[in-house]
Amino acid sequence: MNATITQTGGPELAERAALELEEASAQEVIAWAAETFGSELCMTSSMADALMVDLASKTAPGIDVIFLDTGYHFPETIGTRDAVASVYDVNLITVEPRRTVAEQDLALGPRLHGRDPGICCHLRKVEPLQRALEPYSAWLTGLRREDSVTRRDTPIVQWDRRRQMTKINPIARWTQQEVDTYMSENGVIVNPLQYDGYPSIGCEPCTRRVAPGEDPRSGRWAGSGKTECGIHT
Numbered sequence: 001m002n003a004t005i006t007q008t009g010g011p012e013l014a015e016r017a018a019l020e021l022e023e024a025s026a027q028e029v030i031a032w033a034a035e036t037f038g039s040e041l042c043m044t045s046s047m048a049d050a051l052m053v054d055l056a057s058k059t060a061p062g063i064d065v066i067f068l069d070t071g072y073h074f075p076e077t078i079g080t081r082d083a084v085a086s087v088y089d090v091n092l093i094t095v096e097p098r099r100t101v102a103e104q105d106l107a108l109g110p111r112l113h114g115r116d117p118g119i120c121c122h123l124r125k126v127e128p129l130q131r132a133l134e135p136y137s138a139w140l141t142g143l144r145r146e147d148s149v150t151r152r153d154t155p156i157v158q159w160d161r162r163r164q165m166t167k168i169n170p171i172a173r174w175t176q177q178e179v180d181t182y183m184s185e186n187g188v189i190v191n192p193l194q195y196d197g198y199p200s201i202g203c204e205p206c207t208r209r210v211a212p213g214e215d216p217r218s219g220r221w222a223g224s225g226k227t228e229c230g231i232h233t
Helices: 010-020 026-040 051-059 075-087 100-110 119-132 175-184 192-196
Strands: 041-044 064-068 091-094 138-140 155-160 163-169
Touching: 010 155, 010 163, 026 041, 026 051, 026 138, 026 163, 041 091, 051 175, 064 119, 075 091, 075 192, 091 119, 100 119
Parallel strands: 041 064, 041 138, 064 091, 138 163
Antiparallel strands: 155 163
């Protein structure tokens, strides 16, 4: 890692770090983030697997891990969250929307996810995450350039203008083969749905199985034209 990156914060730091850490290992990127932001660093996890949790717990033990419980998760996802909390050296924080599913149905009508998935995602994911990130100045994500067309230009470090904080993507350069190899060699916890045709796991009503050869994210909001929940766009 390049020692010229300093704790100045802001978009200038993000831009400089993106260049200097482009070829760094994921562990080096996380170590830089932990040294730079200290207790103001957190990470998010959808609990599709614990790859990023494994990496972060080894490099920044005790890190806060934010999980958004939308009220629509598969039971397997909640089980994965509970397993992660018991196995890894992290502080897992479960964040919920302001309204329960029943309260949302009463206020806005049932099956909002089918009628207007954009609003549903905003209420159950984007807004709760916004609240959860307020105490921090930087967050780690598991975004990869291979995930989708919308993510192919993901930098290692970027300035999140909407949230006015630094966003760090340590495995942005990783291929699926590198992901699979790391998880196999390190015994990483994996959501069992991954073995049942769900390579990308979101809320149960908006996620379907993916056929072999299909885009891994094609099972998300299938048929709606929607490709992102709004957290990363």
